[in-house]
Amino acid sequence: MSRGDRGLESIYRIAPYYYIHVLDQNSNVTKLEIGPHTYIRQDNERVTFGPDKMVVVPPRHYCVIENPVLTDADGKVVKDSAGQAKLLHADQEIRLAQEPFPLYPGEVLKQAVTPLKVVVANSALHLRSVLDFEDDDTGDKRTAGDEWLFEGPGTYIPRKEVVVEETIRATVIRPNQAIRLRARKECIDREGVARVTGEEWLVKKTGAYLPGAYEEVCDIVNAYVLTDKKALHVRALRTYKDSFDKMRKNGEEWLITTKDTETHIPNVYEEVIGVVNITTLTNRQYCIIVDPCDITGRPQLGQKKLIKGEVTFFLKPGERLEKGIQNVYILGEDEGVILRANELFKDGAVERKPGDRWMIRGPVEYVPPVEVEVAMKRKALPLDENEGIYVRDIKSGKVRSITGRTYMLNQDEELWEKTLPPVVESLLAGAKDPLADRGYPSKQNAKDAAEAGPRDKTRVVTFRVPHNAAVQ
Numbered sequence: 001m002s003r004g005d006r007g008l009e010s011i012y013r014i015a016p017y018y019y020i021h022v023l024d025q026n027s028n029v030t031k032l033e034i035g036p037h038t039y040i041r042q043d044n045e046r047v048t049f050g051p052d053k054m055v056v057v058p059p060r061h062y063c064v065i066e067n068p069v070l071t072d073a074d075g076k077v078v079k080d081s082a083g084q085a086k087l088l089h090a091d092q093e094i095r096l097a098q099e100p101f102p103l104y105p106g107e108v109l110k111q112a113v114t115p116l117k118v119v120v121a122n123s124a125l126h127l128r129s130v131l132d133f134e135d136d137d138t139g140d141k142r143t144a145g146d147e148w149l150f151e152g153p154g155t156y157i158p159r160k161e162v163v164v165e166e167t168i169r170a171t172v173i174r175p176n177q178a179i180r181l182r183a184r185k186e187c188i189d190r191e192g193v194a195r196v197t198g199e200e201w202l203v204k205k206t207g208a209y210l211p212g213a214y215e216e217v218c219d220i221v222n223a224y225v226l227t228d229k230k231a232l233h234v235r236a237l238r239t240y241k242d243s244f245d246k247m248r249k250n251g252e253e254w255l256i257t258t259k260d261t262e263t264h265i266p267n268v269y270e271e272v273i274g275v276v277n278i279t280t281l282t283n284r285q286y287c288i289i290v291d292p293c294d295i296t297g298r299p300q301l302g303q304k305k306l307i308k309g310e311v312t313f314f315l316k317p318g319e320r321l322e323k324g325i326q327n328v329y330i331l332g333e334d335e336g337v338i339l340r341a342n343e344l345f346k347d348g349a350v351e352r353k354p355g356d357r358w359m360i361r362g363p364v365e366y367v368p369p370v371e372v373e374v375a376m377k378r379k380a381l382p383l384d385e386n387e388g389i390y391v392r393d394i395k396s397g398k399v400r401s402i403t404g405r406t407y408m409l410n411q412d413e414e415l416w417e418k419t420l421p422p423v424v425e426s427l428l429a430g431a432k433d434p435l436a437d438r439g440y441p442s443k444q445n446a447k448d449a450a451e452a453g454p455r456d457k458t459r460v461v462t463f464r465v466p467h468n469a470a471v472q
Contacts, residue, residue: 012039012047019102020050029084030105054100057113061097062158064111068093069104077104092160119152122170122208131161147213170208176223178204178265187214200268223263224272231314232256232264233273240269253317254297273317281309281325286367288322289315304370331362334380338411345371357411380408388460392416401460417457428463429455 012020014035022039023030023046030048033039041047057063070078070086078086087106095101103109119125127150129142142148142161149168150156158164171179180202183195189212195201202221203209211217224232234256236248244260248269255276256264266272281287292305299318307313315321329337338359341352352358357375360366368374381389388403391413399416409415420428 008041008046010041012041012051014039014051017054017056017100018051019054020052021048021105022046023048027082029082031083032085032102032104034102049105054102055095055109055113056100057095057097059097060116060155061113062116063095063109063113064160065093065095065103066108066110067091067106069107094158094160096157116158117156117164119150119154119156119167121153122210124149124151124168124210125156126165126168126213127162128165129161130163133159133161149210149213151210168211170210171217171220172208173203173206175206176225176263176265177206178202178221178223179209180218180221180268181211181215182218183214184216185214187212189215202265202268204265221265223265224275225263226256226258226261228258229278231258231276231278233276233317234266235271235273235317237269237271240267242267242270255314255316257314276314278312278314279321279325280312281307283310284328284330285309285325286328287325288370289319290322291318291320293317293319306367306370308367329366329368329374329377331360331364331366333363334406334408336361336378336408337366338375338378339368340373340375341371342373343371345369359411361408375411378408380406382406386462388462390416390418390458390460403460415458418461419457420461425455428461 012033014020014033014037016036018035020033020039021030022033022041024044025046026044035051055063067087067089068091070088072078080086085104085106087104092110117125127148129144129146132141132143134141147165156164173179180200181189183189183197183199185197186195188194189201190209193201200218226232232255234254236242236250236252239250240248242248243264248254253273279287286306286308289305289307291299291301292303293299293316297316299316304322331337336359338357341354341356343354345352352371359378383389383403383405385404388401389407390399391402391407391409392399392415393412394414395412
């Protein structure tokens with residue numbers, strides 16, 4: 001027999017904790033019959049629902065009833081003049097653990113029996129109000145749209161005016177860590193500081209942190225560990241006071257070293273440019289810093305600073321090495337360097353003008369100042385009595401030959417190349433004995449000259465004359 005046919009049966013035996021809905025077809029009123037009971041249906045009545053089991057809500061559970069019946073102060077169901085139970089249409093009711101109850105005609109079990117939410121420690125429920133109400137437990141007046149947290153440990157009792165947005169778990173802050181928070185709305189944080197919408201801040205206290213209803217965790221920030229060989233290059237994103245109580249302006253850059261702190265967690269208004277390694281100079285090294293910073297940390301644009309070893313330092317923001325780390329010029333007795341002045345300065349008692357050239361001879365250790373540029377390095381040329389070089393004075397243009405002694409070109413001299421006719425070049429390059437090799441053909445001479453390679457034209461022309469011979 002179908003369910004519709006059962007509604008026309010004459011006798012209904014309703015078991016305990018069961019119920020039925022009976023429709024009076026004359027008055028169109030549906031009434032409720034609860035067991036244990038044997039119900040005899042009249043001809044003008046029809047059973048529209050049941051028999052069905054009552055709703056049982058065990059302890060620590062709840063259910064949601066839609067269109068609940070209206071009750072008076074004593075908890076009795078209010079009925080209209082026709083005897084129909086009055087309903088709160090489009091309303092909801094949360095029912096907790098109680099005796100089994102039936103559903104009156106028109107009531108709907110919107111949410112089945114569900115366990116209550118147990119909120120453990122270091123977690124919370126993010127709640128939002130959908131209707132205006134007054135919290136009976138705390139006395140707070142909530143308006144639609146308000147958000148707050150129900151923090152554990154505890155059991156949350158749901159209300160019809162409140163919806164659960166999400167479950168929030170605490171973020172664990174370890175040593176040398178911080179969490180970066182952002183305010184979604186104007187609020188007061190857990191430290192009692194007023195925050196505006198969009199503001200960001202750090203929480204560095206070690207332990208579990210549960211963000212507020214209007215707070216969101218943006219990131220977990222790890223600290224930079226600073227050593228004697230590493231520093232942190234930081235730039236300010238806005239004007240603020242840093243963790244060392246120093247006012248920083250927007251765009252300012254500075255270094256944080258172990259003299260300031262061993263570990264540093266960047267502020268929300270700081271941007272880490274990078275980690276700077278220490279620069280180390282030995283006692284045989286030096287370097288020139290371009291745009292050096294003064295005592296206050298401001299770069300002196302266009303200036304240069306000479307640093308001699310032995311020393312260690314960090315390059316400050318804006319500073320750079322002109323040619324990297326350079327070695328000190330160590331000159332022997334047969335060595336020298338030609339220097340050129342780039343700007344006016346005093347070299348001891350001598351005043352040097354821009355463009356001046358002079359020479360320093362060894363033995364000496366020399367570090368050029370920032371006003372001086374090393375043009376070239378010279379080395380003495382040892383010459384035998386049959387050897388020589390052509391030297392040209394770049395100021396007067398005079399060319400002379402130096403033979404038979406060790407000679408070092410000074411700052412106003414350069415080697416000069418003597419050009420000879422091809423025939424003479426071939427003869428000199430062949431290195432033939434004029435008497436013994438007289439019979440060799442010219443082609444063979446040319447081949448021998450090609451194999452010998454080009455002649456050094458700066459060397460004085462020499463031709464070996466054999467015994468009992470003459471040249472012209």
